[in-house]
Amino acid sequence: MKEEQIVKNTATFVRRRLEGEGTGHDWWHAYRVWKMSLAIAKKEGNADLFVVQLGALLHDIADWKFTGGDESVGPRIATEFLKKQKVNDKKIAQVRYIIENVSFKGAGVKSKMKSKEGMIVQDADRLDALGAIGIARTLAYSGYKQREIYNPRIKPEMHNTFAQYKQSKSTAINHFYEKLLLLKKLMNTKTGKDLAQERDAFMREYLNRFYDEWNGKR
Ligand code: ADP
Ligand code: NI
Numbered sequence: 001m002k003e004e005q006i007v008k009n010t011a012t013f014v015r016r017r018l019e020g021e022g023t024g025h026d027w028w029h030a031y032r033v034w035k036m037s038l039a040i041a042k043k044e045g046n047a048d049l050f051v052v053q054l055g056a057l058l059h060d061i062a063d064w065k066f067t068g069g070d071e072s073v074g075p076r077i078a079t080e081f082l083k084k085q086k087v088n089d090k091k092i093a094q095v096r097y098i099i100e101n102v103s104f105k106g107a108g109v110k111s112k113m114k115s116k117e118g119m120i121v122q123d124a125d126r127l128d129a130l131g132a133i134g135i136a137r138t139l140a141y142s143g144y145k146q147r148e149i150y151n152p153r154i155k156p157e158m159h160n161t162f163a164q165y166k167q168s169k170s171t172a173i174n175h176f177y178e179k180l181l182l183l184k185k186l187m188n189t190k191t192g193k194d195l196a197q198e199r200d201a202f203m204r205e206y207l208n209r210f211y212d213e214w215n216g217k218r
Contacts, residue, residue, distance in 0.1 A: 003050045006085045010057045013081055017061060023144040024137030025060045029128055033059065036124035043191045044120065051091055051117045054082065055098030059121060064103075069166060075099050098122075104129075104179055106165030107158035113188060123192030126183045131199030134180055135206055142172035149173065150214065176207060 001009075011034070018027040037056035041047040058081070062074035075096050082092045098118045102125055105111050113119045129137065142149065148171045156177035159165035170178060184200040187193040212218040 001086055006087060007050070007053045007057070009085055010054055010081070014057045014061060022140065023065075024140045025063055025066070029137070030057055030060060032128050032133070033057075033121065033124045036127055037121050040120045040123055040189055040191045041117075044116075044189050047116045047120055048091075048094070051094045051098075052120055054087070054091075054095045055102075055117055055121045056124060058082075058095060059099050059102045059125060061099070064166070071100070104165075104183075105162040106160065107178060107182055108160035109162055109165065119188035120192075123188050123196075126187065127192065127195055127199065129180055130183060130196055131202050134199065135203060138172050138175050138180065142175065145169075147171055150210070152214075173207070173210070176203060 011031075014030050015027045018025070018030055020026065034053060034056040037052050038049065041049055041052045058074075058078040060074070061077050064071045064074075067073040078099055079092055079096055082095060087095075094115060094117060097115060098113075098121050101111060101113055101118060102122050103111075104126075113122050128134065139149070147169060148154075150173040151171050154171055154174065156170065156174040157164075157168065159168060159178065165178075168178065180203060181200065184193075184196045187196045209218065
């Protein structure tokens, strides 16, 4: 099968599985990460666009947050699907590596992507956590978890292990400090860094305004 056809089939597979999901890990998130990954890859050069596209499309196929904490489900589903599409083992391993390593695991937890393709997909995924879309996704996810928007008595926590981060029950506003505002410094590619800069600035402006309104200053 042609690579182009496999990418199309993958998009259809992901769309069917994630369509209508309401926490910001839906098909449109996968779609934006796919398009952004391609844009970054083309600008940066030297990446396998087939692996980039499959990794981007499949990266949230079964996120641990929705599998009762099991991180092995996503990579397994993706591998089974790609085998059926007759993708060769080496490329499947490259895609699998991306899915296994793309996620943020806590402020104090080091996680470094080793492949160029992985760095690109991770940057695109992180960009979708920033800016206006990032704010919308954070509030959607927090609501799904029945968490408060903000509570001045609960302070942000910097998690040193993935287990701690996984168990966190913080407010939506705290998530900005526990993850979102840290991403700018963690971007892998020059293209990603530049885009993150602007989205980060917008979120800081949003937070300032949020506190002003909260405190009756506007
Ligand atoms: P990654 O893509 O690094 O795995 P996640 O799936 O953990 O990222 O998060 C994707 C988005 O879901 C976040 O950017 C945020 O908008 C939302 N989200 C995840 N965890 C939380 C949380 N604890 N509180 C609020 N929003 C969250
Ligand atoms: Ni994602």
